[in-house]
Every structure is written in C-alpha cells, then in structure tokens.
Amino acid sequence: MKEIKVFAPATVANVVCGFDVLGFAVNEPGDEVVMRLVEKPGVRLLKITGDEGRLPLDSNKNTVSASVQHYLQHLNRPDIGVEIELHKKMPIGSGLGSSSASTVAGLFAINQLMGNLLSAKELVPFAMKGEELACGYGHADNVAPALMGGFVLVRSYNPLDLVVLPTPNNLFAAIVYPEVDVPTKDARQMIRSKVLLKDAVTQWGNVAGLVAGLCLDDVELMGRSMQDVLVEPVRSILIPGFEQLRELAMENGALGFGISGSGPSVFALTKDAAAAKRVTKAQQQHLNKLNINSKAFVSAVNAEGPKVL
Amino acid sequence: MKEIKVFAPATVANVVCGFDVLGFAVNEPGDEVVMRLVEKPGVRLLKITGDEGRLPLDSNKNTVSASVQHYLQHLNRPDIGVEIELHKKMPIGSGLGSSSASTVAGLFAINQLMGNLLSAKELVPFAMKGEELACGYGHADNVAPALMGGFVLVRSYNPLDLVVLPTPNNLFAAIVYPEVDVPTKDARQMIRSKVLLKDAVTQWGNVAGLVAGLCLDDVELMGRSMQDVLVEPVRSILIPGFEQLRELAMENGALGFGISGSGPSVFALTKDAAAAKRVTKAQQQHLNKLNINSKAFVSAVNAEGPKVL
Numbered sequence: 001m002k003e004i005k006v007f008a009p010a011t012v013a014n015v016v017c018g019f020d021v022l023g024f025a026v027n028e029p030g031d032e033v034v035m036r037l038v039e040k041p042g043v044r045l046l047k048i049t050g051d052e053g054r055l056p057l058d059s060n061k062n063t064v065s066a067s068v069q070h071y072l073q074h075l076n077r078p079d080i081g082v083e084i085e086l087h088k089k090m091p092i093g094s095g096l097g098s099s100s101a102s103t104v105a106g107l108f109a110i111n112q113l114m115g116n117l118l119s120a121k122e123l124v125p126f127a128m129k130g131e132e133l134a135c136g137y138g139h140a141d142n143v144a145p146a147l148m149g150g151f152v153l154v155r156s157y158n159p160l161d162l163v164v165l166p167t168p169n170n171l172f173a174a175i176v177y178p179e180v181d182v183p184t185k186d187a188r189q190m191i192r193s194k195v196l197l198k199d200a201v202t203q204w205g206n207v208a209g210l211v212a213g214l215c216l217d218d219v220e221l222m223g224r225s226m227q228d229v230l231v232e233p234v235r236s237i238l239i240p241g242f243e244q245l246r247e248l249a250m251e252n253g254a255l256g257f258g259i260s261g262s263g264p265s266v267f268a269l270t271k272d273a274a275a276a277k278r279v280t281k282a283q284q285q286h287l288n289k290l291n292i293n294s295k296a297f298v299s300a301v302n303a304e305g306p307k308v309l
Numbered sequence: 310m311k312e313i314k315v316f317a318p319a320t321v322a323n324v325v326c327g328f329d330v331l332g333f334a335v336n337e338p339g340d341e342v343v344m345r346l347v348e349k350p351g352v353r354l355l356k357i358t359g360d361e362g363r364l365p366l367d368s369n370k371n372t373v374s375a376s377v378q379h380y381l382q383h384l385n386r387p388d389i390g391v392e393i394e395l396h397k398k399m400p401i402g403s404g405l406g407s408s409s410a411s412t413v414a415g416l417f418a419i420n421q422l423m424g425n426l427l428s429a430k431e432l433v434p435f436a437m438k439g440e441e442l443a444c445g446y447g448h449a450d451n452v453a454p455a456l457m458g459g460f461v462l463v464r465s466y467n468p469l470d471l472v473v474l475p476t477p478n479n480l481f482a483a484i485v486y487p488e489v490d491v492p493t494k495d496a497r498q499m500i501r502s503k504v505l506l507k508d509a510v511t512q513w514g515n516v517a518g519l520v521a522g523l524c525l526d527d528v529e530l531m532g533r534s535m536q537d538v539l540v541e542p543v544r545s546i547l548i549p550g551f552e553q554l555r556e557l558a559m560e561n562g563a564l565g566f567g568i569s570g571s572g573p574s575v576f577a578l579t580k581d582a583a584a585a586k587r588v589t590k591a592q593q594q595h596l597n598k599l600n601i602n603s604k605a606f607v608s609a610v611n612a613e614g615p616k617v618l
Contacts, residue, residue, distance in 0.1 A: 021514040155518035155534060156511070163521050163530060194503045197539070202465070204513035205330040209464035211517045212472050215524030221472060225464060230506070 002037040004112055008105035008306040010090050010297070011097035012173060012267050013141035015151070016226040016258035017206035023097070023141035024151040025302035026173050029090035031098070032309065033064060033105035037113050038081040043069045050088035062086070063099050063130035064106035070126050071110055075117065082110065091295060094177045095261035097142035103130035104146040108306035120147045120305055121162055128160075142261065149305035151214055165214045167301045168222075174254065174276035175297040176283045177265040178240060190234045199229050219255050219271055226256025226269070239264045241290055245283050252278040273298060311346040313421055317414035317615040319399050319606070320406035321482060321576050322450040324460070325535040325567035326515035332406070332450035333460040334611035335482050338399035340407070341618065342373060342414035346422050347390040352378045359397035371395070372408050372439035373415035379435050380419055384426065391419060400604060403486045404570035406451035412439035413455040417615035429456045429614055430471055451570065458614035460523055474523045476610045477531075483563065483585035484606040485592045486574040487549060499543045508538050528564050528580055535565025535578070548573045550599055554592050561587040582607060 009030040013023040045065040048055050059065040064086050072080050084106060092098045107123045107130075127143035144152040144162050155161040209225030212218070236242040236259060245266050249257035253275035254268035266283070270276040280296035287294045318339040322332040354374040357364050368374040373395050381389050393415060401407045416432045416439075436452035453461040453471050464470040518534030521527070545551040545568060554575050558566035562584035563577035575592070579585040589605035596603045 018513070018517065020510045021517060153514070153517050153521060155514050155521075155530070157514075161518070161533060163518060163525075165521060166525075191506065193506055195506050195509055197500065197502055197504050200504055200509040200512065200539075201329045203509065204327070204516045205462070205464050205466075207513040208327065208330060208462050208516045208520045209470070209472060211520045212462060212464075212474060212524060215521060216472075216475075221464070224470060230509075 002113055003034065004109050005032060005034045005309040006105045006109040006112070006306055007032050007309050008101045008108060008146050009302045010101050011142045011145045012175070013097060013139070013261040014231070014259070015210065016228045016232070016256060017203055017210055018141070018153075019228070019231050020139055020141055021154045021207070022151065022210070023145040024167070024173075025145040025149050025305060026175065026297065026299040027302045028297055028299050029096065031089055031101040031105050032087040033102065033109050034085040034087070035106065035109040035113060036083045038083050040081045041079050043072065043082045043084070045084045045086065047085040048088065049086070051092060054092050055086070055088070061133070063103045063134045066133055067103050067126050067130035068106050068110045070129050071107060074126070075114065091177055091179070093181060095259065095263045095265040096175065096177065097146060097261060099134035100127065100131060100142035100146050103127050103134070104143055104306055108147070112308060123147050124162060125160060147305050149303045150301060153211065165211060166217070167214065167303060168217045168219050170272055171219065171301050172270045172273050172276040173299050173301065174249070174268040174270055174279040175260060175265055175299070176245070176280050176287070177295045178287050179293040179295070180238075180240060180264050191231055192234070195230055202229050219269075222269065223255030226258055228258060232259055235259055235263055239266065240292055241286060242266070244286055248282040248286055249279045252282050254279050273300075311422055312343065313418050314341060314343045314618040315414045315418040315421070315615055316341050316618050317410045317417060317455050318611045319410050320451045320454045321484070322406060322448070322570040323540070323568070324519065325537045325541065325565060326512055326519055327450070327462075328537070328540050329448055329450055330463045330516070331460065331519070332454040333476070333482070334454040334458050334614060335484065335606065335608040336611045337606055337608050338405065340398055340410040340414050341396040342411065342418050343394040343396070344415065344418040344422060345392045347392050349390045350388050352381065352391045352393070354393045354395065356394040357397065358395070360401060363401050364395070364397070370442070372412045372443045375442055376412050376435050376439035377415050377419045379438050380416060383435070384423065400486055400488070402490060404568065404572045404574040405484065405486065406455060406570060408443035409436065409440060409451035409455050412436050412443070413452055413615055417456070421617065432456050433471060434469060456614050458612045459610060462520065474520060475526070476523065476612060477526045477528050479581055480528065480610050481579045481582050481585040482606075482608050482610065483558070483577040483579055483588040484569060484574055484608070485554070485589050485596070486604045487596050488602040488604070489547075489549060489573050500540055501543070504539055511538050528578075531578065532564030535567055537567060541568055544568055544572055548575065549601055550595060551575070553595055557591040557595055558588045561591050563588050582609075
C-alpha cells in the first residue's frame with residue numbers, strides 16, 4: 001500500500017489589480033491531503049477534518065476527489081483505487097484559495113503516487129475543473145500559483161497560457177482574515193459586466209506596472225501599482241473597516257494592500273517579515289475593537305508549490 | 310549664436326494590447342529640428358519643410374514651438390530668444406507619432422541649448438502638452454518612448470509614472486504605412502467608452518504577458534500577448550486589407566502584428582532584421598495590388614531616444 005501526505009499552499013488571487021489573471025502562493029496557511037493507493041478501483045473520500053461539516057464528503061461532489069477522478073480518467077486508469085483524507089488547515093470561504101489548496105494537494109498527491117506523469121503546469125486544467133465545482137467558475141489564479149509556486153500570470157485562458165514571474169527577495173505577505181462570510185459566488189455577482197474603458201486603461205497600466213515591478217525587482221513600483229479601480233470599490237463594501245485596514249497597512253510599512261481573491265481576507269505585501277508582523281498586529285487590534293474575530297498569517301512568498309510532508 | 314540640430318524618433322504606441330499605456334521608439338523614421346538661441350526674446354518657428362503645407366507655422370499653434378514656449382515659461386526665462394526650423398522626415402497622420410517626434414525634437418533641442426536642465430523623464434509633461442495641441446488629448450505613449458528610448462510603460466497618468474522596460478536583443482520592428490488618411494481624433498472617437506469586463510480581463514492578461522515577455526527576454530511570450538480584443542476590431546476597419554496584412558506578417562516570421570498607434574500604419578515585431586524585411590516586402594506587394602501606395606521602415610528598437618546630429 002502506497003501512502004503519501006501532501007501540503008498545498010493558500011494563494012492570494014487578483015493581487016489587487018490583476019483580477020482573474022494574477023495570483024501568488026504563500027507558505028502558510030494551506031491544506032493537507034493523505035492519499036493511499038488501494039486494491040479496490042475507484043476514488044473514495046474517507047474523511048474530512050477541520051471543515052466544521054461544511055464540505056461534501058460525496059466523492060463526486062468534493063473538489064479533491066472529483067479532480068483526482070478527472071486525472072485518472074484522463075490517464076484512462078479506471079483500475080486505480082484511491083482513498084483520500086482531507087485535513088483542512090485553513091479557513092473555508094476566506095478568499096485565500098481554500099478549495100484550491102485542497103484540490104491542488106489532491107492532484108499533487110495522485111500525480112506523485114502515479115510517478116509524476118504530469119508537470120505542475122499540466123495539472124492546472126484538472127485543478128480548474130475542481131474550482132468550477134467549488135465556486136461555479138473555473139478560474140486559474142488560485143490553482144496555478146498553488147501548483148506552480150510563486151507569482152503566476154494567467155496570460156490567457158483560451159488557450160491556457162501560464163507564466164511564472166520572478167519574485168523579489170524577502171517579499172512578505174501579511175494576511176488577515178476577518179471572520180465574516182463572503183461567498184465567492186456572491187462576490188463575483190457584485191461586479192459589473194461592463195466597465196468604463198478609461199478605468200480599464202488605468203487597471204491595465206497597474207497590472208503592467210505590477211508585473212514589471214516583479215520582473216525588475218522594483219518593490220516600490222509593485223506597491224504603486226497595487227491599485228484597483230474596478231473590483232475593489234465594489235467588493236470592499238463587504239469587508240468591515242476596509243479603508244481603515246488599508247491605512248493601518250500603509251502606516252506600518254506595506255508596499256501595497258488589497259483584498260485577497262474575493263475576500264473577506266485582506267493582504268499586504270511588505271519588504272520584510274517585521275513589517276508584515278506590524279501590519280497584521282495593527283489590523284487584528286482594529287478588528288478586535290469592531291468585535292470581529294480574525295486570523296493572521298505572515299509568510300514569505302511560496303516559491304515551490306505543494307510538497308510531500 | 311548657439312545652434313543645434315536634433316533627431317527624434319518615430320514611435321509605435323499601444324503595441325497592440327497596451328492601449329494608452331505602452332509605446333516604443335524606432336531608429337527610423339523620425340523628425341529633425343534645427344534650433345538657434347538668438348538675442349530677440351520669444352520663440353519663433355521660421356520654417357517647416359516636408360509637411361506639404363499641412364502644419365501650422367504659427368508659433369503658438371505648432372506643437373514644436375508651443376512646447377518650447379511651455380518649457381521656457383516653466384524655467385521663467387521670457388528673455389530667451391529661439392528660432393526653430395522643423396524638417397518633417399516622416400509621414401504626418403501615419404500613426405507613427407509624427408507630432409510627437411517633432412515636439413520631442415524641439416524639447417530635446419531647447420533642453421540641450423539650456424544646458425540639460427531637465428531629464429528626459431522630466432520633459433515628458435511638456436511634450437504631452439504638445440500632444441494635447443496636436444490631437445486633442447495629452448497622451449504619453451508616443452512622447453515618453455520618443456524622449457526616453459526603448460519600450461516605455463505609462464503605469465499611471467495621474468500622477469505620471471513612467472517605467473522604461475528592457476528590450477530583448479535583436480528585436481526588430483517592421484512598419485508599413487499605407488497612404489490612407491486616418492486622423493487620430495476620428496480613430497479615438499470610434500472606440501466605445503464602455504467595454505465588457507471579460508474583454509478587459511483578456512486585454513490586461515495580454516498587457517501583463519507583453520511586459521513579462523519584454524522583462525524576461527521571452528519574445529515568443531511577447532508575440533502570443535500581442536492581441537487586442539478591444540480597440541483593434543474597431544480601428545482595423547479603417548485599414549485596407551488589415552487581416553491579409555496580418556497573415557502576411559505571421560507567414561513571414563513576425564512574432565506579433567497590429568496597428569501602430571491609431572493607424573493607419575501597421576507594425577510587426579520580429580526576431581531579426583531579415584524577417585522584418587520579408588514582412589514589409591510582402592505587405593507592400595499586397596498593398597500595391599490594392600492600388601495603395603505605402604512606405605516601409607525596418608528598424609531595431611531605438612534605445613537612446615533623441616540625438617544631436
């Protein structure tokens with residue numbers, strides 16, 4: 001019996017100005033999957049811990065088992081038997097790519113058990129299927145960085161074109177998850193389907209600036225580029241004290257600040273761990289005053305993606 | 310009497326997917342300005358050659374003299390006397406930054422004569438004033454690369470934030486100007502003020518990809534990113550045989566192809582001079598069959614900006 005235990009990282013999608021095209025992975029939090037190859041064919045999800053009963057245990061409906069099924073179908077291996085345990089180690093519905101982390105952990109695990117038949121990049125489409133199941137839309141800006149590590153640009157969805165961008169040294173993420181509920185589906189539906197061209201131009205100037213900052217190791221340019229005139233003004237309404245959280249981030253040395261994915265988590269990028277810790281501390285104190293529980297994560301950018309534990 | 314002769318380069322604005330935020334300079338064509346410091350205060354445009362009488366000789370209305378006036382006003386030097394000759398060496402209304410080349414040549418010349426008081430970057434706002442005069446809109450995607458050389462990203466207009474991007478070695482531009490009339494003002498007015506968010510996302514994925522390609526020296530990525538779902542579908546209507554010109558470019562080894570600025574000039578980027586020559590030759594032959602006169606320019610990317618002749 002072959003068994004493997006895998007960690008896959010949380011991810012910050014959008015990165016403020018890169019709606020649907022940019023994301024990066026962090027070292028914590030993340031999810032763990034234990035996977036076993038067994039005699040009896042089929043994919044079975046045996047157990048989920050840490051989800052407070054919120055995730056489906058049905059192997060066809062859970063994104064982890066469903067994407068492992070897709071993977072094995074693709075390889076035309078209905079003979080393979082797989083047992084899965086999912087250990088949620090991060091908050092669900094937090095805007096930190098929770099479903100993505102689980103799905104990616106599962107795909108990385110099965111690919112390891114099958115002898116690494118596909119590259120991280122090749123696994124992305126299977127993980128996107130999982131995202132479709134979890135939130136109704138097969139986006140790649142969480143699963144691509146979770147699988148490939150670092151900052152990943154989704155240059156195009158059709159055909160899928162993924163570019164791993166360089167990460168400046170010592171870049172840290174300061175993440176705070178205010179424990180309020182913002183389902184991804186609702187957060188998407190708030191966004192207008194038409195936008196002003198002039199706002200779109202502002203946005204793509206910033207996306208281009210953020211990518212240039214990453215590539216040219218210019219963290220100040222990255223910070224200046226972390227502005228979102230299209231999505232944040234709408235989504236931030238759902239996040240209590242958002243503008244105050246921004247001020248606290250910037251006062252405490254953040255390069256830039258914004259919503260992680262569809263929220264409610266917020267994140268800042270900083271030049272070092274100390275600034276990241278100052279940011280999360282100040283923000284958690286503020287949320288505390290508002291009687292909102294929160295969780296904080298301070299982490300370097302995760303350059304490697306999932307790993308075997 | 311101090312006299313100087315200056316060349317400033319033509320520029321390709323937008324670079325397909327970077328509407329209003331990207332541009333690059335070429336070695337040819339370009340414009341020349343001869344400038345003299347004289348006793349009698351004031352800025353006088355004495356002569357224009359090569360414009361077929363299309364440009365105003367009134368010193369307050371011509372972009373060259375008007376932006377030199379702005380420059381001297383900024384320095385608070387009403388005592389300075391300047392005589393200017395403008396020698397147009399490139400087609401007007403071609404989408405190659407013709408007004409920009411003239412304006413930039415003038416600003417570079419006066420700045421040289423005054424002892425290089427401002428940097429190339431600091432001259433950009435003065436040149437933008439000239440653009441406002443020439444085409445009703447003070448954009449920077451021609452004047453910034455004309456002044457600074459290379460590929461320039463206009464990350465933000467307010468405040469103005471310009472980023473010079475690295476240029477991959479041996480990158481060539483193949484430019485063809487079909488001699489049909491497309492005034493910049495009209496070309497701008499054709500563009501819708503609202504766009505679909507999903508199209509904007511496609512566009513900023515491509516802008517990000519193009520910038521990443523430039524920074525990471527990945528010319529294939531640059532080529533894949535040179536797609537414009539927003540502006541090109543509208544503007545290309547004004548360019549005869551546009552889709553055929555694209556096919557000829559791609560068949561002859563172009564990395565990517567599109568409209569230069571607001572057209573009617575088209576350009577391709579290629580990996581070397583030979584491919585650029587093949588592209589322009591095939592395109593000119595095609596335009597010839599359509600009974601459209603054309604001019605072609607094959608040039609490396611201009612890394613230095615204006616120069617003293």
